[in-house]
Structure formats: structure tokens, C-alpha cells
Amino acid sequence: MPATASLRHLLPDPPPGAVTRFAPSPTGLLHLGHAHAACFAAALAEAAGGRFLLRLEDIDPTRCRPEFAAAAEADLAWLGLRWDGPVRVQSRHLPDYRAALDRLAARGLVYPCFCTRGAIQREIAASGHAPHGPDGPLYPGTCRRLPPAERAARIAAGEPHALRLDMAAALAVAPPDLSFHELGEGRLRCDPAQFGDAVLARKEVPASYHLCVTHDDALQGVTLVTRGADLKPATHLHRLLQALLGWPEPAYAHHGLLLGPNGRRLAKRDRAPTLRALREAGRSPAEVRDFAGW
Numbered sequence: 515m516p517a518t519a520s521l522r523h524l525l526p527d528p529p530p531g532a533v534t535r536f537a538p539s540p541t542g543l544l545h546l547g548h549a550h551a552a553c554f555a556a557a558l559a560e561a562a563g564g565r566f567l568l569r570l571e572d573i574d575p576t577r578c579r580p581e582f583a584a585a586a587e588a589d590l591a592w593l594g595l596r597w598d599g600p601v602r603v604q605s606r607h608l609p610d611y612r613a614a615l616d617r618l619a620a621r622g623l624v625y626p627c628f629c630t631r632g633a634i635q636r637e638i639a640a641s642g643h644a645p646h647g648p649d650g651p652l653y654p655g656t657c658r659r660l661p662p663a664e665r666a667a668r669i670a671a672g673e674p675h676a677l678r679l680d681m682a683a684a685l686a687v688a689p690p691d692l693s694f695h696e697l698g699e700g701r702l703r704c705d706p707a708q709f710g711d712a713v714l715a716r717k718e719v720p721a722s723y724h725l726c727v728t729h730d731d732a733l734q735g736v737t738l739v740t741r742g743a744d745l746k747p748a749t750h751l752h753r754l755l756q757a758l759l760g761w762p763e764p765a766y767a768h769h770g771l772l773l774g775p776n777g778r779r780l781a782k783r784d785r786a787p788t789l790r791a792l793r794e795a796g797r798s799p800a801e802v803r804d805f806a807g808w
């Protein structure tokens with residue numbers, strides 16, 4: 515069990531009336547790391563006299579399962595969390611994300627990418643250098659250079675494709691001085707170029723995390739995005755998408771990650787203790803909140 519002291523006294527000051535959210539992806543049962551993130555978001559909303567929302571980021575049908583979504587709601591309720599308004603379930607809103615992609619496409623800011631993972635790896639290996647971004651090796655831009663007629667023909671033939679942001683084109687039309695406000699740190703400059711031509715829709719998934727999360731934070735009126743520090747780099751890309759799509763800028767509070775006994779962050783693959791297992795072992799919600807640092 516990770517040893518934690520209550521973190522409540524370490525909370526940064528939220529903006530008055532802040533709207534926060536907890537947005538898990540239901541790829542498994544929630545564990546203590548999720549409890550920490552959820553309590554962080556709820557505590558900041560409470561401290562701000564604001565609202566706390568719940569969103570299920572189940573856009574990836576290859577990884578998410580409805581039973582984990584149902585379990586997430588039940589486990590959070592058991593933990594004593596109460597969220598405001600209905601739960602937003604991303605998989606029920608695919609046309610919303612499509613519409614946002616269409617707006618970017620109409621301005622020539624996204625392009626279809628037909629490359630397989632293997633083809634990208636071979637191309638990177640052949641080029642002799644492989645710059646990495648927060649999401650992995652940067653895409654070498656192969657499909658960005660396809661002639662429009664070839665693109666159209668391949669799409670018409672039904673060839674599976676992803677949609678990528680044309681980063682250079684996007685940066686050319688975005689404000690040059692993008693930044694974000696991190697509670698407790700102040701304004702931090704953004705460097706979205708580190709992502710290269712980021713994937714905004716995958717072959718088997720109609721929209722990417724980056725697109726859906728920024729879309730929904732805007733739609734749901736989230737004014738303070740809270741999440742683990744592992745996602746802080748993603749904020750650089752999210753600010754760019756917000757600027758391109760005319761969405762408001764929230765403030766950010768990235769929290770530290772709970773570490774397991776091996777010193778690594780708690781994760782499903784390392785069999786982090788699930789809330790379900792702790793509950794079945796007779797732990798009370800108060801004890802589990804305490805384990806999670808609250």
C-alpha cells in the first residue's frame with residue numbers, strides 16, 4: 515500500500531467557482547491512482563465553490579468496456595464522491611468530434627494518413643534519426659506530401675486512414691505566443707511542435723484523446739483542468755487545438771502521481787490495488803480515501 519499523508523493542505527488555490535472534472539478511460543477497474551485524481555478534482559471544485567463533473571473517455575472501442583464504465587461510476591459513488599449533472603459518455607457523441615475534425619479539415623489543417631505502424635517504423639529507421647515527442651516517435655510526414663488526387667482516390671477506394679494535424683500549417687495560423695496557466699506556477703509557454711503531426715483520429719478510433727478532451731472541456735464549461743503530471747506535456751497540444759477551434763482556455767492543475775512500492779506510478783498493468791478489491795477486502799471509503807492521500 516503506498517504511504518501517503520493527506521494532501522488536502524497542499525491544494526493550490528483554485529479560481530473562484532472553478533468547474534473541474536474527473537475523466538477516466540474505462541479500460542479496467544479504477545485503482546488508488548484514480549481515487550487520488552478524482553478526489554483532487556472534487557476537492558478543488560469544493561474549495562472553489564464550483565462544480566465537479568464526471569466524464570467517461572470511452573472513445574477507444576478496442577480498449578474500453580461498458581462494464582468498466584458502470585464499475586467506475588459505482589466505485590466513485592462508493593468512495594463518497596458526488597458529481598454535478600449527467601455523466602458525459604464520449605462514445606455517445608461521435609458526431610460532435612467529427613464536426614470538430616471537419617472544421618479543421620475545411621481549413622486544410624488535417625490530412626489523411628494511410629501509413630501502417632510498420633511503414634512508419636521502417637521510414638523512421640531509413641531516415642537515420644528518430645526525434646521523439648510526448649506520444650512517441652514523430653511522424654516523418656509521408657502522407658502530408660501525397661498529391662490531392664491520390665488522397666481522394668485512396669479514400670474513395672475505402673483505404674483505412676487516420677487524420678493527422680498538419681503541425682506546420684496549424685502553427686502558421688495559431689497565435690505565436692500560446693501559453694497556459696498552471697496553478698501554483700503561473701504562465702508556462704507552449705511548445706506544441708514537440709508533437710509533430712499528431713493523430714487526431716485513428717483508423718479504428720474515430721477521434722483521439724487530444725481532440726475529445728479539449729472538445730469536451732470546452733463543451734462542458736470546464737474552467738480548471740486537473741489531471742496527473744504525466745499528461746502535462748499534452749497541455750501544449752491542447753492549447754493549440756483550443757486556439758484553432760476557438761474554444762475557451764481553462765486553467766490547469768497537474769497533480770503528482772501516486773507511486774507504488776516499486777517507486778513506479780500506480781498502473782493497472784502493475785496490479786495497482788483496485789477500489790473494488792479494497793472494498794471487498796472490507797476497507798471503508800474513508801480508509802481508501804486516506805490511502806489515496808485524502
Ligand code: GLU
Binds near residue numbers: 740741
Ligand atoms: N482519460 C484520460 C486518462 O484516463 C484523462 C484525461 C484528462 O484528464 O485529461 O488518462
